[in-house]
Amino acid sequence: MRMIDRSITINKTNLKNRLVMPPMATAKSNVDGTVSQTLCEYYAEKSAGGYIGLIITEHSFINEEGKASKGQMSIDAGCDIEGLKKLTDTIHKNGSKVLCQLNHAGGAASCEVTGHEPLSASGISMPKAKETQKVPKEMSSSDIHKVITDFTAAALRAKESGYDGVEIHSAHGYLLNQFYSPLTNKREDEYGGGIDGRIRIHLEIIRAIREAVGSDYPVALRLGACDYMEGGSTIEDGVYAAKQFEKAGVDLLDISGGFNGYMRKDTAEPGWFADASAAIKREVSIPVILTGGVAAVSDAEKLLSDEKADLIGVGRAILKDSLWAQNAMALG
Numbered sequence: 001m002r003m004i005d006r007s008i009t010i011n012k013t014n015l016k017n018r019l020v021m022p023p024m025a026t027a028k029s030n031v032d033g034t035v036s037q038t039l040c041e042y043y044a045e046k047s048a049g050g051y052i053g054l055i056i057t058e059h060s061f062i063n064e065e066g067k068a069s070k071g072q073m074s075i076d077a078g079c080d081i082e083g084l085k086k087l088t089d090t091i092h093k094n095g096s097k098v099l100c101q102l103n104h105a106g107g108a109a110s111c112e113v114t115g116h117e118p119l120s121a122s123g124i125s126m127p128k129a130k131e132t133q134k135v136p137k138e139m140s141s142s143d144i145h146k147v148i149t150d151f152t153a154a155a156l157r158a159k160e161s162g163y164d165g166v167e168i169h170s171a172h173g174y175l176l177n178q179f180y181s182p183l184t185n186k187r188e189d190e191y192g193g194g195i196d197g198r199i200r201i202h203l204e205i206i207r208a209i210r211e212a213v214g215s216d217y218p219v220a221l222r223l224g225a226c227d228y229m230e231g232g233s234t235i236e237d238g239v240y241a242a243k244q245f246e247k248a249g250v251d252l253l254d255i256s257g258g259f260n261g262y263m264r265k266d267t268a269e270p271g272w273f274a275d276a277s278a279a280i281k282r283e284v285s286i287p288v289i290l291t292g293g294v295a296a297v298s299d300a301e302k303l304l305s306d307e308k309a310d311l312i313g314v315g316r317a318i319l320k321d322s323l324w325a326q327n328a329m330a331l332g
């Protein structure tokens with residue numbers, strides 16, 4: 001039997017195989033983030049036949065200040081629980097499990113979209129920010145407390161909406177990545193400095209979510225483990241952080257890039273972040289997802305058998321071809 005066809009358990013939830021559709025923003029929600037018919041049809045088409053063990057829906061904003069773009073899905077206080085229930089129900093009926101990706105864009109958000117001043121770990125520009133991007137305001141301790149509370153409330157709404165679990169987004173330069181990375185976290189209080197300070201907010205969010213959703217509900221975290229940039233976060237940071245996240249109650253780690261984004265320009269091999277995922281997998285006992293550059297099932301199989309990860313995400317190949325999973329899994 002191929003590795004990719006083997007089932008795996010996340011907390012107490014069983015996935016039928018190790019193929020993951022990673023979160024990919026579609027901008028198909030209504031302007032206010034509620035669920036549109038087009039969004040439902042998109043996920044119905046991608047999950048048809050139930051060939052994908054785990055679908056992680058595109059990043060959803062946890063509060064107004066954290067909204068990244070127009071047409072982004074909402075899991076904030078104004079979200080569409082009934083619409084989300086239909087969405088998760090469709091995916092379940094097709095035979096896949098589904099996580100909700102919870103996000104706050106932080107300093108990558110814009111006033112035009114949110115109507116609020118952007119917030120971040122420190123009051124400095126994001127690396128590679130456009131000139132028009134406003135410099136964010138450094139978050140006060142009450143701003144931090146609000147974000148923790150809002151992540152937690154969002155996780156509870158996801159649970160109520162029928163999601164099988166949640167994924168906390170800390171990759172690709174969004175708010176939690178901004179706290180994690182020394183490029184954007186210059187704080188001098190307990191939320192900055194060394195790696196323990198830079199992941200304090202993550203640990204507080206993980207513990208608060210765990211406390212709220214209960215011990216059996218899957219909680220994942222997408223970690224942009226390394227920035228692959230001068231002065232940025234390193235794989236060693238990622239390994240250390242992953243161990244702390246596991247201790248705090250995370251059930252699944254989803255490894256991607258940091259401020260370099262979800263692509264890795266210096267690596268052509270499928271499994272761009274395999275250096276980070278393999279290093280992390282060796283040090284934790286929870287499952288690890290690796291995503292990036294995989295477009296052939298044979299490549300996914302090789303990454304699994306080489307122990308680079310426990311599950312493999314296939315993004316753009318599935319985005320382009322809704323029959324990708326059927327062809328890869330049914331013919332196995």
Ligand SMILES: Cc1cc2nc3c(=O)[nH]c(=O)nc-3n(C[C@H](O)[C@H](O)[C@H](O)COP(=O)(O)O)c2cc1C
Nearest residue numbers: 022023024025058059262291292293294314315316
């Ligand atoms: C159109 C598009 C939207 C994306 N949106 C998200 C997102 O909402 N959250 C996230 O964590 N990653 C997002 N990503 C990154 C993907 O999850 C994935 O890591 C990336 O596409 C690399 O995998 P691939 O080579 O299999 O496509 C997005 C990627 C694309 C192409």
